[in-house]
Each structure stands twice: as C-alpha cells, then as structure tokens.
Amino acid sequence: MDGVPVLVLVGPAAVGKSTLGALVADRLGVPFVDVDELGDQYYVEVGWSIDRLVERATAVGRAAAEREWEPARAHAVCRVLDDHPGAVVALGAGHTSFTDPRMAGKVSRALSAVPHVALILPSLDRDDALVELRRRSLATKGTDWVASGHDFLAEWLDDKASRRVATLVVITDGEAHGATAGRLLDHVRKEIPPDQRVAPQS
Template identity: 55%
Template structure:
C-alpha cells in the first residue's frame, strides 16, 4: 500500500473525554494507514517545558492550590503543546488527552482551535449521543482500565470533559462508538463500514 503525500498537519486527530479509546483507536488507525501515531499525553513533556511547565510543577501546584486551580494555571502549557504537536507531526494520527481540548480561558481554546483548524479530520469520540449513557460507560471504562473514577477533590473531571463545549468546537465530526470493537470503529472511521 503506497502512502499518500504528507500534509502539513496531522491526518487525523482524535479527541474526547478519558475512556473513549483515543489511544487504542489511534494506534489501530495509524497501523492500517501506515502513518505514525502520536499520543500527546505521552509526548507532551518537552512541549510543556517550552512553556515553563512540567508534570512535577503541576503536582507542586496541585499541592499548593488544589487540582482545579492548578489545572487552570496549566492551561497555557497544554494549549502550547497542542499547537506545537500539530506543527511537528504532519500526516500523523494523533490522540489528544481530554485536558488538551478543555479550557476555562477562552484564549487557550482559540489557540487550540486555530492549530486544529489545519487538520483535515478532528474526530470527537463518545460512547453514545445520550450524555448520561456516555458518562456511565466512560466511568466504568476508566475505573476498570485505570483504577480511577476521575472524581477528585469533589470535582467530576469526567463529567466536566464530557460537557465541555471546547471539544465539540474543535471537532469536524463526532463518532458514537456504542458497543463496537476497536476494529469496527476503525473501519467506520476510515469509511469502510
């Protein structure tokens, strides 16, 4: 299978709350299309450092001001990471962690929307069009696979990411994964359903 000529932005970007299968699907799509796969959660440390942040600094700020406030302080670094990753990984399949499309400061969302507007396909993944069904499925998946419910210090991050309009604003389409296998979802994403 010959590869198409590379483009100047990722070929496909997967977004959505934790537990939607972005990494699993991204790897499968990349393998089937013979493109590189980039998981921004795994690759972002260098980009955060460019913006004066690190995971250690985030932990220190969480201890000092609480998780919610620290997450807000960290937003510019997350937005910077998205913009840099989009520029650095043309023709890749990329998965963005939930926090990379969820911002309280509108300017950070504008930065991310501008970067992602160069991408041909930004796919928002959700289990169901029904919000409550999606939240239940995602909570179950996160608890089973990562041992975390995403309710931290009384704040429900999973519900926050699910309800955040930023992810919908950056997406070019939304795919509801229902009870499909990764192979079935990948075929649908690639237009071979």
C-alpha cells in the same frame, strides 16, 4: 494534507482515543502520536511538567492546578500538530477543554487546519456515556476523575469546545475497536487521493 496531521482524535478520558488512533495509523501506514505520552517535552518549553502539575495540585487543589496548566496544554497541542504532519494524533482529554477563552481559541485555530478532527464518544446519551467512561476510568486508570469535589470527567464530556473543533462525531456504542477504526479509516480515505493511499498493514 501536507504540513498537518491527517487525523486528530479528541474526547473525554477513557473513550479509546489512543487505541483507535494506533489502529487507524497502522492501517494507513503513518505514525501515531499520543500527546499524553510525549507532552512533557512540550510542557517544559513553557515552564511546566507533570511533576509541577502534581506539586501545584497538592498546593492549591487539582481544579486550580488544571487551570494554571492550561497555557502549557495549549502550547503542547500547537507544537504536536506542527511537529507531526501526516500523522494520526490523539489529544488527551484536557487538551481541548479550557476555561481560558484565549487558550481555547489558540487550540481551535490550530485544529482548524486539520482535515479530520474526530470527537469520540461512547453514547449519544450523556448520562449513559458518563457512567461508561467512569467504569472504564476506574478499570484502566484507577480513578473516577473526581477531585476536591470537581468532576473532570463530566467537564470533559460536557465541554462544548470539543464539539466545536470536531469535523465529525463518532459514537462507539459498544462497538469493537477494530470496527470503529474501520469507520474512521473510511472517512479519512475519502479525502486521500488514490495514488497516495496506503494498503492496510497485516
């Protein structure tokens, strides 16, 4: 596990990646990294920022701006993985969903070195999952992720790339965050040598 994160969480918006990641990291006694919180420091390395994304969305529409932004998202993923070995990392929804196969390939290759990449979903049923994610997004972010007639939430949920990079799929199905984090922790700890395990923090 040296040189790479111990666990990366992927999945659509509002699925709980950040909450689960922080819980697992705390119990493992390792850092937690949320790409949505520090991505700007990496986007700027290739000439992007959230402000520029907003400007481009105003100029060309959100869907087109997201496509333009793909190289910056792929760059951020690779840099975060390099900079945070041993951490638990949550990737924002768009950071594993790409229309450009070159960017998808770049991220897939980077994630292939990570021992545990967990795709988090609220339900096995696609329609039920989308309804639940939409409800959570409206409640926590004030958006339904539909812009200019394009449904980003459905795009992220249906994206096959996220399933390809995942080493496991975790269905939360209304389960409490603590219980889901416990399942993730059990899975990760199976691969950690006993002398390197950290007791859960109280």
